[in-house]
Amino acid sequence: xxxxxxxxxxxxxxxxxxxxxxxxxxxxxxxxxxxxxxxxxxxxxxxxxxxxxxxxxxxxxxxxxxxxxxxxxxxxxxxxxxxxxxxxxxxxxxxxxxxxxxxxxxxxxxxxxxxxxxxxxxxxxxxxxxxxxxxxxxxxxxxxxxxxxxxxxxxxxxxxxxxxxxxxxxxxxxxxxxxxxxxxxxxxxxxxxxxxxxxxxxxxxxxxxxxxxxxxxxxxxxxxxxxxxxxxxxxxxxxxxxxxxxxxxxxxxxxxxxxxxxxxxxxxxxxxxxxxxxxxxxxxxxxxxxxxxxxxxxxxxxxxxxxxxxxxxxxxxxxxxxxxxxxxxxxxxxxxxxxxxxxxxx
Numbered sequence: 001x002x003x004x005x006x007x008x009x010x011x012x013x014x015x016x017x018x019x020x021x022x023x024x025x026x027x028x029x030x031x032x033x034x035x036x037x038x039x040x041x042x043x044x045x046x047x048x049x050x051x052x053x054x055x056x057x058x059x060x061x062x063x064x065x066x067x068x069x070x071x072x073x074x075x076x077x078x079x080x081x082x083x084x085x086x087x088x089x090x091x092x093x094x095x096x097x098x099x100x101x102x103x104x105x106x107x108x109x110x111x112x113x114x115x116x117x118x119x120x121x122x123x124x125x126x127x128x129x130x131x132x133x134x135x136x137x138x139x140x141x142x143x144x145x146x147x148x149x150x151x152x153x154x155x156x157x158x159x160x161x162x163x164x165x166x167x168x169x170x171x172x173x174x175x176x177x178x179x180x181x182x183x184x185x186x187x188x189x190x191x192x193x194x195x196x197x198x199x200x201x202x203x204x205x206x207x208x209x210x211x212x213x214x215x216x217x218x219x220x221x222x223x224x225x226x227x228x229x230x231x232x233x234x235x236x237x238x239x240x241x242x243x244x245x246x247x248x249x250x251x252x253x254x255x256x257x258x259x260x261x262x263x264x265x266x267x268x269x270x271x272x273x274x275x276x277x278x279x280x281x282x283x284x285x286x287x288x289x290x291x292x293x294x295x296x297x298x299x300x301x302x303x304x305x306x307x308x309x310x311x312x313x314x315x316x317x318x319x320x321x322x323x324x325x326x327x328x329x330x331x332x333x334x335x336x337x338x339x340x341x342x343x344x345x346x
Contacts (some may be wrong), residue, residue: 033073037146039066039090041341047327051335052296052317055158056090057151066341067091069115069144078123084116084135091115091143114191115143115163126172130182133191134168136161137180137205138219140233140247140263149267149275150300151311151341155283156249156261160229161188161221166199178207186225194225201226213237227253241269256287273304293320311341 042063045051050060057066067088074081086092092113118132141148141157168182185193186200193199201223208216216234231249238244245265252258261284267277277300284293300313315337317324322331 029076030074034070035073035346036068036070036084037144037343037345038068039145039151039341039343040064041066041151041339043337043339045335045337047325047332047335049325049327049329051324052152052315052337053158054155055153056094056145057153057339057341058089058094065089066145066343069146071116078121080120080122082116082118082120083114085113086115086143087113090145128170129167130170131167133163133165136164136188137203137217138221138229138231139249140245140265145311145341145343146309146345149265149277149302150279150298151313151339151343152298152315152337154247154261154263154279154281155259155294155296156247156263156281159251159259159283160231160249161226163189163191164201164203164221165191165193166201166203168203176209178205180205180207184221184223184226186223188226197225200224227251227258243267243269252286254288257289258286259289260284260286275302276300277302292323294318294323307345309343309345311339311343313339313341315339 040063041057043057043059044061048060050058065088067086067090069084069086069091071082071084114133116133116135118130118134120128120130122128135142139157139160141150141153143162145151164184166182166184168180168184170178170180172178180203182203183199184201184203185191186197187193201221203219203221205220206218208218214234214236216232219231219233220229222228229249229251232246234246236244236246243266245267246263247265248262250258250260261282263279263281265277265279267275269275279296279298279300281296281298282293283296285291294317296315296317298313298315300311303310316334317336318334320333322333324332324335326332
């Protein structure tokens with residue numbers, strides 16, 4: 001009997017040791033991460049009609065929906081996966097093409113809700129490969145209002161890419177320098193390429209963090225269908241309270257078709273839960289895209305409580321030409337609006 005007990009104990013000890021060895025050699029896995037945001041807003045244009053043609057916050061004199069955004073992330077060993085879905089106007093027809101590649105709110109499709117769907121493999125500590133449908137690497141602002149100081153968006157954001165589908169490689173040259181190169185579908189914002197064109201666009205990004213508080217990203221994309229865009233974004237944390245952001249871009253797609261522009265984003269953290277920010281933007285359409293320009297000033301406040309951010313905002317856009325309408329539907333050079341938004345991040 002003692003022999004039986006001894007053999008069972010020895011067997012159990014060996015099983016535990018084997019399980020521990022297996023656990024140590026198995027790929028490291030992180031718990032499934034769930035994050036996202038939800039937002040609603042009220043906007044009033046002083047001309048009493050939707051007037052400023054940038055993305056989102058389009059409804060006039062209405063408490064309206066932004067979107068419910070849910071992102072999932074999982075890492076096992078060297079592989080990771082990101083999936084992000086969104087519901088509501090901001091996350092559907094206003095930012096993602098429908099199955100027929102239109103943005104028509106009433107066409108019955110109203111899109112497939114996917115903001116991001118990609119996988120990454122970290123070949124080494126410095127080199128990784130990513131493939132799928134990804135939020136664009138170009139520009140300063142993003143679709144989710146959680147990452148933007150202002151609730152309304154810039155002309156640079158609206159006219160640039162939202163998503164790019166393709167494959168890319170990221171390489172950390174050093175702690176201060178990074179490089180990304182990739183091949184992407186022929187058109188922006190499309191998860192399916194023209195079968196003749198395929199991966200027709202080349203993209204690259206050079207990232208620099210020369211010192212603490214300063215970061216810059218030089219972005220480039222070129223394709224026979226998508227056109228050519230050169231974009232620079234940068235942030236400068238000048239003091240603990242004062243942050244300055246920069247975005248400038250030039251886009252062309254054909255003979256004098258495209259745009260150029262620059263936006264500055266100074267913001268000041270008055271307290272831990274209260275900040276003020278200004279966006280000053282100059283945006284110019286090239287000769288065969290309208291040959292006009294607009295200057296837009298947006299003043300916003302961020303009031304935070306836990307995961308909630310309340311964003312009151314005033315915006316004034318002034319055009320070179322009469323590109324807006326007044327309350328009598330007469331063309332005018334300027335437009336102004338106020339908005340109140342609530343954004344909750346989790």
